[in-house]
Amino acid sequence: MATATARPVTLLSTVLLMYPATLLLGSLFSAISPTARHSRDLSGSSPQPASPLAPSLATDLHLSESPVNYFARKNNIFNVYFVKIGWLWTTAAFVSLLIFQPLYSSSRRESSSQQQARFRRTLQAILRYALATTVWYLATQWFFGPAIIDRGFIATGGKCERALEEVGKMTAGQRSPTGLETLFTAATCKAAGGAWRGGHDISGHVLMLVLATGLLAFEAVGASACAPACVSQVGPTADAGRERKASDADSTPVINSNETGGFARTWSLRLVWGVVCLGWWMLFMTAIWFHTWLEKWSGLFIALSAVYAIYILPRRIAPLKDVVGLPGV
Numbered sequence: 001m002a003t004a005t006a007r008p009v010t011l012l013s014t015v016l017l018m019y020p021a022t023l024l025l026g027s028l029f030s031a032i033s034p035t036a037r038h039s040r041d042l043s044g045s046s047p048q049p050a051s052p053l054a055p056s057l058a059t060d061l062h063l064s065e066s067p068v069n070y071f072a073r074k075n076n077i078f079n080v081y082f083v084k085i086g087w088l089w090t091t092a093a094f095v096s097l098l099i100f101q102p103l104y105s106s107s108r109r110e111s112s113s114q115q116q117a118r119f120r121r122t123l124q125a126i127l128r129y130a131l132a133t134t135v136w137y138l139a140t141q142w143f144f145g146p147a148i149i150d151r152g153f154i155a156t157g158g159k160c161e162r163a164l165e166e167v168g169k170m171t172a173g174q175r176s177p178t179g180l181e182t183l184f185t186a187a188t189c190k191a192a193g194g195a196w197r198g199g200h201d202i203s204g205h206v207l208m209l210v211l212a213t214g215l216l217a218f219e220a221v222g223a224s225a226c227a228p229a230c231v232s233q234v235g236p237t238a239d240a241g242r243e244r245k246a247s248d249a250d251s252t253p254v255i256n257s258n259e260t261g262g263f264a265r266t267w268s269l270r271l272v273w274g275v276v277c278l279g280w281w282m283l284f285m286t287a288i289w290f291h292t293w294l295e296k297w298s299g300l301f302i303a304l305s306a307v308y309a310i311y312i313l314p315r316r317i318a319p320l321k322d323v324v325g326l327p328g329v
Ligand SMILES: CCCCCCCCCCCCCCCC(=O)SCCNC(=O)CCNC(=O)[C@H](O)C(C)(C)COP(=O)(O)O
Pocket: 083, 084, 085, 086, 087, 088, 089, 091, 133, 134, 137, 138, 140, 186, 187, 204, 205, 208
């Protein structure tokens, strides 16, 4: 058992390297692509120096207003309907695994110990999802007030520029607006027409996309690895499946439900891998068009640490494994 889990640790850690590789590739593309260079030329009026190491292309260069590339627009359809509600897609894909993968739900007859094992496995999968969700939520949505990303931004000297000016004008002579900046989050700042500038703005896109694709990929690989064994266990449904092959004419309700199960199983995996692939593509786009190197890498660092802690560390630390489990085991 020890060797069975030890080998994948190295393999899985290596697979995680595809994330930094994606950011590197994106930054490289951004540096050498004539289109990206053209974007930088257009932004000559930007207050920020434009280089792959300098603050944000799209965030500061207003690519959403004069986009050269479709994916450099903040309002591109994939950003609006996929990334901006990315955790909803992640949740839907994850839930589809729980419902349709035989690892978690099975129509075959089981002993009570098998049922208990399945129940425990499902709870552990939900716990892994809850841990990843908590990281996402605290980092990007709420952390006893503004999210960690927003707090980090303000702590490193960032502020809501235009909005502060407005508030400053309104309250001139009455009270200092300086303290107000801590009241803002990136979302409220932008909603108030302000510009979120100055500090270290950890990329929420990178953080969420790495966390979501990591979570789904590990869970899908685990569920797929088990699928053949889970489905081919001897049992009434499995027997029916074999009969189905022998005689197509002899369809029974059990056989149909088996077929429906296979269809749902396949499509739930397709949904998961679809979300993972699109997530990776949008990560690549963020790497090319948005943020500074450091902001992308800090987003990556937080997300990869979480993925490592949830999916790889338990392979090394047995008590942790007993609690969160491993996908497919
Ligand atoms: C101390 C203990 C605290 C415990 C906290 C527990 C938190 C549990 C939260 C439970 C929420 C579960 C929600 C699950 C269902 C959903 O997914 S609904 C949410 C749908 N919303 C999204 O998917 C939003 C995703 N978008 C973002 O996160 C951001 O837009 C972004 C991608 C990070 C980018 O942000 P920008 O503003 O564009 O920079």
